Amino acid sequence: MKRIDAYLSSLGYCSRSEAKKFLKMNDVCINQSRVFNTSIKANHSEISVNGEKLDDEKLLILLHKPDGYICSHNDAGKLIYSLLPQRWQNRNPKISTIGRLDIDTTGAILLTDDGELNHKLSSPKNSVPKIYEANLEKPLTQDIIDIFSSGEMILKGEEKALKPAKLDIVNPNLARLEIVEGKYHQVKRMFAYVGNKVLKLHRVSFYDFKVDDLKEGEYKLISI
The missing domain is CATH 3.30.70.580 (Pseudouridine synthase I, catalytic domain, N-terminal subdomain)
Structure with missing residues (x-):
């Protein structure tokens, strides 16, 4: 349970100093009863603004x-x-x-x-999968699949090898790549490692989200 002005400011509706004015100009209710006192306390689920529930406390x-x-x-x-x-x-x-x-x-x-x-x-420790589609400058060769999945690729400037990555060749110049890390420019650097250049890069999914x-x-x- 928090003050009305604390909810409104933390969720971005207005600043704490603007809360009184916000309540005058908007229909802020607790359990459907309009309020004008910013110091009233309530639970998040009890508050609505202009007929809509407050945004979730975490998004x-x-x-x-x-x-x-x-x-x-x-x-x-x-x-x-x-x-x-x-x-x-x-x-x-x-x-x-x-x-x-x-x-x-x-x-x-x-x-x-x-x-x-x-x-x-x-966190790299959690190996969250990310899938990319990469358009390449040069045609892909089958040996790249093993190089990417080996767990032995060490990018320039790095000391530790990358975790194994799964590469599928969609067509000669289009690859679908699944990685579980997120190093700086990682996908582009991986293809540069095998002498190729990414012309266009699209992340299809992050974890389970597409x-x-x-x-x-x-x-x-x-x-x-």
């Missing part, structure tokens, strides 16, 4: 990242968070991506304000 979002967007809070340019509703951008703690995708990579990315869940899904039903820039909430 997990699946987003289909478009090309040209940056997975950062601070960089210049088009930030991935700008694709989300403004009040989600205002939440405290902030919503952050679980891992990152390069600016020119499209596809599945998860975002959350649940720090424990973020750590669980991004973006087949989402257009670029669209998102949906996932039940935690």
